[in-house]
Amino acid sequence: MGSVSTDEAMRRAIVLAARGLGTTSPNPLVGCVLLDSRGEIVGEGFHAYAGGPHAEIVALAQAGERARGGTAVVTLEPCNHTGRTGPCTQALIRAGVRRVVVGVTDPNPVAAGGVETLRAAGIDVELGVRSVEAEAGNLAWLTAVRRGRPYLIWKYAATLDGRIAAADGTSMWITSEAARIDVHALRGTVDAVIVGVGTVLADDPRLTVRNLRDGSLAIRQPLRVVVDSEGRTPADARVRDAAAPTWVATVDEVGAGPDGKVDLPALLAVLYQRGVRAALLEGGPILAGAFLAAGLVDKVVGYLAPKLLGAGPAALADAGPRTISEVIDLEFTDITPVGPDLRVTAFPRKTEG
């Protein structure tokens, strides 16, 4: 293979990093490409799971002696601390790497300081290479660490006129099997799935990640969270089965907000402490409205079916705005057909700091 530029190597490292999606929490996605002194790729790695080797270590092991005098291209600043594995900075120094190219610096105070350590050891460090893509690839983790709470994606399925159930309460199935398969893939990328007790009482959902064709469960299941002020979740609810871990979050455990219901920022703080970095809020309209009103939603994914209902509850109950000037402003970033439906992705222009 010929030599590649550090820019090309960073593009490759970002692709590698994405392979860890859904399995690295509470750690970030990280990819690393090692170039020898002539710029040829001699090692590649990504962080596959928490507790497993970091991307740099995998790439260094592949490169062996060929790393000496070479360049490490890493999507995230190499860690500087001893957690479940040793600091990557020391491994890079020991390997004799001459230069380290970093996409994004690490906002995690525990792991930060890698750049200074490398520079102090005489290594040339370049920051901010393809930083926009590197940041986008790790958006959920970076946002979670900066805010000290999980990155929250609100997902809903509705008719084109925004109804999530008919007037008589029936709602299965508004969207197609293709859209539901897509939702299971989305669930597979997060650490927790959150619903209100209203959804459990109405639909008795499983909230697992599974193959819809044969019902088989994915190996890794997100934590199922039911937000349930008074503990009304029935003992025989499907979310309480053994298929995945479940937490029924009550006021007694989490504390109450001003409305006497489960305190939502406190709930997210507990989830963060438990290692949840990305969570999928699956409704229903009352809980989703409350999270949006609190400015706690980072991303919206709507599945829209080419159907109309007219009467029936809307995807959102009260989300705060009383007049049009208070509207929650979003920006569309993606619209993808999924079977007969549309998957629409949007980001609120403003969430809490």
Ligand SMILES: NC(=O)c1ccc[n+]([C@@H]2O[C@H](COP(=O)([O-])OP(=O)(O)OC[C@H]3O[C@@H](n4cnc5c(N)ncnc54)[C@H](OP(=O)(O)O)[C@@H]3O)[C@@H](O)[C@H]2O)c1
């Ligand atoms: N199409 C879709 O995407 C979709 C998704 C989900 C649900 N649904 C539909 O939504 C309907 C259920 O709607 P829902 O709005 O009653 O369900 P929900 O939003 O899942 O649950 C609402 C309940 O959550 C509890 N809660 C606890 N803390 C809260 C807080 N801080 N703020 C707000 N609520 C809090 C409240 O009950 P307590 O006061 O007892 O705690 C509240 O009544 C069903 O018909 C279901 O089919 C549709």
